[in-house]
Amino acid sequence: MIKILHLSDIHIGSGFSHGRINPETGLNTRLEDFVKTLSLCIDKAINEPVDLVLFGGDAFPDATPPPYVQEAFAAQFRRLADADIPTVLLVGNHDQHSQGNGGASLCIYRTLAVPGFIVGDSLEVHKILTKNGWIQVITLPWLTRSTLLTRPETEGLSLEEINYLLIEKLEPALEGEIRQLDPNLPTVLLGHLMVDRATLGAERLLAVGKGFTVPISLLSRPEFDYVALGHVHKHQNLNKDNNPPIVYPGSIERVDFSEEKEDKGFVLIEIEKGRVNWEFCSLPVRRFCTMEIDVSTQADPEASILKYLAKKDIKDAVVRLIYKIRSEQLDLVNTATIQEALKAAHSYTIRPELVSQLARPRLPELGVGSNLGPIDALKTYLNNREDLKDIELELLEAAQKLLEGVSPKWEDLETPENASTKNQLTLLEF
Structure with a gap:
């Protein structure tokens, strides 16, 4: 059996607004969170040990991250090269230039010829020798309209019609790669895709108009033993009968409050031709906590807010406090007092929402x-x-x-x- 660690959507360098500057390092504490979480993934790969690491794309928030963010990412993945663990880095939508050409943030690993590293920026079959045998991986990076279609082909068409044309172009291209497969080797499709059955997370609006939705039927092929996906931040298996498993591991850290209730982690896989076992492994990531309270009917709104906060566990969490209040009550709440009550949080935002006296609840x-x-x-x-x-x-x-x-x-x-x-x-x- 070949052991694989499948992770995706690292987005290292995201969410700085939810952190603060660490006076000892000069770095944003959310960057330190992302680095710590990534290091736990790499620790698992090395200590297990696994035979192969598959990264499903979106290393950074964009294709040109600051040098110190690139260095933080490289320092962790360098550990895989040192441990002689082959690694496939797939290009996601955030790894591409705005025009969708090339994986600017990841292609440096191919240019530098990092031992054992493969950059997946094209639809291609890669045969990889691991310590426990050969495996073949088809890389399917994030595809845009310009990747498969010319402007004249799309002129005057609706989004639905363009999506249909894109699938028509992709199907024969993928079929051509499948025909090159060795039928005796375990096969993984590694894709950064929006699949039509996926439940979306923070990426819901990140790629509107830039990519397209792939039908799950395109991925449910007997030639694939496992389909490793990236792009959707919520962990899920789109094929419950596991024939083959079609799995999003999700992002490894919470990017914003839309992911507040989601588990974060990676997937461990054991695979051989015709048989696969996999499990989702949770990561201990920083909590996000939204607290909402309506004090518009209270005589002492500040006291009500403080009493509410006293019952909440906010220690080291990223907190968002939303309280509903009438305009004439605003002077009754001292923001400094509320801030003092929130000092145990890692970071916080306070947002009063004015309640209109004209917008009263309907009476049944x-x-x-x-x-x-x-x-x-x-x-x-x-x-x-x-x-x-x-x-x-x-x-x-x-x-x-x-x-x-x-x-x-x-x-x-x-x-x-x-x-x-x-x-x-x-x-x-x-």
């Missing part, structure tokens, strides 16, 4: 199909309007007169205590 009793009469309906409405309690009787009396066809005398209603009655009744008439 007043919904479609209600059998309440006009006066009973008005009573139900007024029971939920604390701000109208002082003029409730006047409103009911005026409404009754309207129903009876008697116009109320506004001069009788407009007193200091009920000056807003006229406006309220005007609204009721409509």
